[in-house]
Amino acid sequence: MDSPRTPGSFLPLPDAELEILIALADGEAHGYAIMRAVAERTEGRRRLGPGTLYTALKRLLAARLIEEVGASRDAGGEEARRRLYRLSHLGSRVLEAELDRLSALVRHGRRRLQLLPAGGRS
Amino acid sequence: MRQASPAALRLSVWAYAHLLRAYPASFRAEFGGEMALLFSDCCRDEWRSAGAAGVFCLLARVALDTLVSAPPLWAERLEETMKGHSAARWGFWLADHGLAMGGLALLAVGAATSWWAISLGSAALAIAFFAWVAEADGLLALPRLGRVAIRTSGLEPPLSFSVRRGERVLFFFCEEDPERRGWSDVYTVLDRPKGTDGFEPCSALPPAATPSGWSLRGRVPVDDLRFESHDRSTYVTRGSLERSLSAAGM
Secondary structure, eight states: OOOOOOGGGGOSOOHHHHHHHHHHTTSOBOHHHHHHHHHHHTTTSOOOOHHHHHHHHHHHHHTTSEEEEEEEEOTTSOEEEEEEEEEOHHHHHHHHHHHHHHHHHHHHHHHHHHHSOTTSOO | OOOOOHHHHHHHHHHHHHHGGGSOHHHIIIIIHHHHHHHHHHHHHHHHHHHHHHHHHHHHHHHHHHHHHHHHHHHHHHHHHHTTOTTHHHHHHHHHHHHHHHHHHHHHHHHHSOHHHHHHHHHHHHHHHHHHHHHHTTSOOOOOTTEEEEEEOSOSSOSEEEEEETTEEEEEEEEEETTTTEEEEEEEEEEEETTOOSOOOOSSSOOSSOOTTOEEEEEEEGGGSOEEEOSSOEEEEHHHHHHHHHHTTO
């Protein structure tokens, strides 16, 4: 049997998956709400299409970084076919590790940039 | 507020329902209903903000999204199907070049037999050509089993990346070379068994020392590896990876 994976073993996360985890950090949401949250956070620059969104959700579910928490009801009160997703405990740890990694990368990049002579990468 | 146009909305939802057939059946069964519902919500939003033109632009965007997101799912299925088959090597090659090879074969057959084979062959070659141009421009990353997706920071060549090879995970990284006043032109290669619990050093930063659970395997010149970068993914070609690892005795 495979041992449980550590948060570091999931990094780096693809863009779409990182966006989804960030959107779910606020609480549970269905696909449409996630898509809206990403569009709002990026001021419309990043729009996840349904294919990109659900292939990423499939991968995150398979990796147990998110979990399904049932279906939401629509405005009329009828049971809609919208499944709600939320961040799992492992998902929160992976998100934190990825954000730390990106911060370290930015710090490292800035340091390198200051060391480089004008003209680019040595 | 504009009145909803049943025709434009219905037409788009109908078209998207057909577009969903581009995904494998198992994926459609799990997410198809939700995707259709999400698309219809987006259509309504677009209609409110931009009218019929917005709805048709959305349909075009979503068609592109389908073109990009469906092939990796088919590639996963193909790879699962071919796992353990001795014909896998030929399968990889055919999967990578099948369209162009099929087009050439049809042209050759058509020259001797009939016009329909020539037409089909020309169409296959034209599609293969446009796919090649789109890939060269980084617009598309078609599933090709002759290349391996790597986890990297995105630089080319990457400073570090990890890749699965059989039952092992390999981690390649460049060390700082004070003489060159930059990065070494040789990758140091670490490996560990797949599925082992342990730190996977696949960040952009080279590790300070060999992490526990990993063993040092050897060194590979950066120039021996061929990388392909696309909008969403980075790959190393299977041929260059295998050749460079064999040359290094791995």
